[in-house]
Amino acid sequence: MDDRPIADRWQDIVQHVKEEYLSETQAYPWIVGFSGGKDSTVVAHAVFEALLSIPPSRRNRPVHIVSNDTMVESPLVMAHLDSVTTLIEGAVEGLGLPMTVARTKPDLDKTFWVLLIGKGYPSPNSQMRWCTDRLKIQPTSTYIKDNISAHGAAIVVLGVRRTESIRRMQTVNKYENLRGSNLNEHSSIAGAYIFRPILELSTDDVWELLGSFPAPWGGTHTKLFQLYRDAEGGECPVVLSKDEAPGCGTKNSRFGCWTCTVVEKDKSLQGFIDSGQHAYKPLVAFRDWLVDIRNDPARRSAIRRNGRLTFDLSGKHIPGPFTIQARREILERLLQVQSEFGGQLITDDEVNLIHKFWAMDLQQQEGLANV
Template sequence: MNAANDLMQDHIHSLWSEIIESIKQEYLSEDQSYPWILGFSGGKDSTVVAHAVFDALLSLAPSRRTREVHVVSNDTLVESPLVAAHLHRTQAALRNAAKSWCLPVTIATTRPPIEKTFWTLLIGKGYPSPNQTMRWCTDRLKIQPTSQYILDRVCAKGAAIIVLGVRRDESETRRINVNRRKNLHQSNLSPHSELPGAFVYRPIVEMTTDDVWDAIATFPPPWGGSHTGLIQLYRDAEGGECPVVLSKAEAPGCGTASSRFGCWTCTVVEKDRSLQGFVDSGNREYKPLIDFRDWLKEIRNNPNYRSVERRNGKIQFDALGKHIPGPFTIQARRMILEKLLETQEAYGGDPLISNDEIDLIKAIWAQDLSKKSQ
């Protein structure tokens, strides 16, 4: 057993040194004015990437730390509360460490504008609860806000490099995509498929899942403390997180059986294993959130709650002539808001919906009712 542990330790120390050296070389290559944008979900893979980037920066002389690094997280405003709390704590630690060491690191969070939040679209405009065939949430809540942040940096600097915790062994789809891009591009960078001027760098692409956990267990984070909170989060949530998503091609990773903590409102998954895991671990206060999500999924296809017409006033049929129902009716939207506010009271934590969202929702209802009366 000791020999096996020694071999594991030798392997992870050697691998980690190689990754840090590779990151250093990549950081110092190309045009130094092109910023790095590190997609940070707070999960195991993005945490390992952030850890490695910090280690690489700290190993460089201050005079050589000229490239900006943006550690960018996305807040859909309906994140799983325990995951959101962990992310906020980690962001604060990263921010304090970067400031203390005078690192060229910016910690940022992207969010959807109020007119595109989950509640504004679902309760305000009546968008049906997302499912596998109509996953409108990923693009509006995740892709658009973070993509705009990247494009703003591209516009300001001429190009930007997205640093992601993508690994070859995550899934067969990931492996195929990584191999295809590697065959097309000899450098460590590959052009992003949907963001002009943006390139993707994957520093831990060859790490296995065991390697990631070994690194987390072996090396304390350079921003202080330990990775204990992250490890406990995975234990309680029964593993898995929704990854950073920057294109529709990557969207299948959001809301799948293999990505188990993300938005607490996610009706794409059949069962929220993450929140249930938290409840089973003793966090009973999250039970009302599970009940609301299950109810929201259940009422989605009830014809009594859906309009005949779509929001543009047209009636739509599929290729077989079957009617495709429109948005939730005004009555259903009122019912959902009332149920959400009841859930918020039963939950007792931070508000689940903001007053500004409620005001906008009611304004949208008034506009819709006005149109119907004309």
């Protein structure tokens, strides 16, 4: 354990980031995974400070600050992410730093609503968690892979910490020192290397840092403190592979999607409601209803999307997707919740695609009925 004052340890972290940035053996672009949570904020902060300490003529490596929008992100978390990334963008421009601020999203035909309401996928649960890969892993991985195609490789800078969770620690230990450098090969993206500059910080260290040093892009980290206080705890970190995905949609990930039916109870929105933000009540009620109707046989089709009746090994019938009628009911309720809430919960493009999928499914059903 490092007992030195936090300011000294912070200096070491920034120096380490600076040396790594200037390293010529691994001169690939950096992609900083930025969820807006405490850990990735500290990492972005360190990268920012390191770049500021390097003369402009030597700032040759491009840095991307990349956040992902699942399109069902908790609205308060999204508002925070929007305001911080806008500040970062402004500071990057003003200071002439070689940084790009980017936002990734799932493909339109893979969003939570298009799959649930358009195709009738049953609300995700721990056995059938179809969402993490499509909403989180694929969008960020595509961004990384595009950079690997353009530059031969890419270095992903993550706010992973050894003490964060047992599962993450196992992942960290598994890939330690793979290349005899500060970098580790990514477990599933060829050409991606991981750099983890705050690996040894504890949660208390992270809060102490955020409380001690103002954000280098302007403003303070006060809103972040408030967000955590109201959400009562943990965060949904940047998820890049299935190895790390168990942290998503568990009781530890209170900053996940507001629609998350994998968790038993939504803790983050409930935390915001408990701290006086009553506008989120209809969202929590809607999410709870999605959990309740999941296994209602009247709302599920007997056959699966491939047109077949399916049974598991014990002979138990596995129901198919939500019926078109149930999907209509879900969309109607969602639009009602959206108007009560007064903020966008589903986009027009998603609604249009949902109608297209319904039309296709109805056509297919009519075709089957006429056989």
